[in-house]
Amino acid sequence: MATFATSDQLLVVIDPVARRMDGESVRIAKDVLSAGSASMKVCLPEGPEEFARVLTRRGSRRPVVIGDDLSLIRAVSLLHRRRELTDCALSVVPVGGVLSLARSLGLPTGAVAAARAVLDGTERRLDLLVDDSDGVVLGALRIPPVVSHQAAEADTGLDAAVAAGVTARPWLRTCQSLVRTLVPVRPLRPAPLDPGPGPSRLRVEVDGEMLVDLDQPVEAVSVTPGGSGAAAVEVRPASVGAEASPLLARGRRVTVSGADFRYRADATVAGPVRRRTWTVWEGALGLTLPER
Structure with a gap:
């Protein structure tokens, strides 16, 4: 285990979904990290390809991902495929709608607590499941x-959309919100349970x-x-x-x-x-x- 000094150089990679879903938590996390780090570089990738490019060009900086479970999985999968996990301590500030994996791994889900853990926490080595197609499983x-x-x-369609960068289009989210606003809510009979x-x-x-x-x-x-x-x-x-x-x-x-x-x-x-x-x-x- 290794304890990190707050003076570490950080590369903060902010997932676009986190920026749209909870911009306030992202801002708070950035402020805490900036106050505790002597050198911090912030990157705002707009899609998976740019996310991967930024992470692989991190140099000597310690990577910090601000995002949800899919961002965490994407970062771990990328570092695993490049066989760089052994020499890389990954830090995560969970922000977004799906955070159950982050919680199960012991990551705080509050912006301040999670950012403080990045600065003052300890690197712990965790086991991974790796399948015969080189896919990784962090939790269950x-x-x-x-x-x-x-x-x-x-779910599979959503994952494919995220991978294709569809969720990075703000007009799509706006249209979805508008449709939900315009469609009247009517009482419905309970749907039969899916077996x-x-x-x-x-x-x-x-x-x-x-x-x-x-x-x-x-x-x-x-x-x-x-x-x-x-x-x-x-x-x-x-x-x-x-x-x-x-x-x-x-x-x-x-x-x-x-x-x-x-x-x-x-x-x-x-x-x-x-x-x-x-x-x-x-x-x-x-x-x-x-x-x-």
Whole structure:
């Protein structure tokens, strides 16, 4: 672990979505960081490509990302693909609408507290899950995703829009707000509940040992980096009558295969795939967190 001095040179990268959604929190965070740092460079990228270019040209400056969970994932994924996570301590000030991942990692979600943690916090090494397509998972992986099929498609569409820079167009947000204002609100009968995805037939292997096979339908699978180079795996079998007990395991390498399946990794939905292997990379991410 490393404790940072407030005189560190900082590269502050502010996500465009954060600037539009909560400009006041962004301003407060900038003021706190500026007051505590001897040298601070602020960058305002307008899209993912510019975001990546700024981050890769950071030089000796410590990167600070102001943005939501998608910004955090984008930064970690980029640094991982360039194999630069080992020598880079990432700092994050969570600002935006989706911050559940940031909270789960221990990041403060208040602008002042988060900015102070950047200046006075400690670098802690966290485990990552890395799949066989070089994708990363910081928090939880769930199969099937904890959303209905329709919601999963909507999430995937949103992620694609963010990646394409569509959300950087202020006129789109203005039109959406106008439509919501003009459409009258009428009382509606409750919509029928979406039953969500049914049981899946999946083979789950942990470090080469079979945890569940295709002949046993499962309701859900979750994989979470548990620290010390191992992931916590939980499989919930489909129950008939009395609720079936979950199957639990810990291991470094988890392989899931079977019929086409989708999975939720942090804030995004991926798939469908027929086989995917996740491996724990111990201490791969250095994240600046508040002193305990």
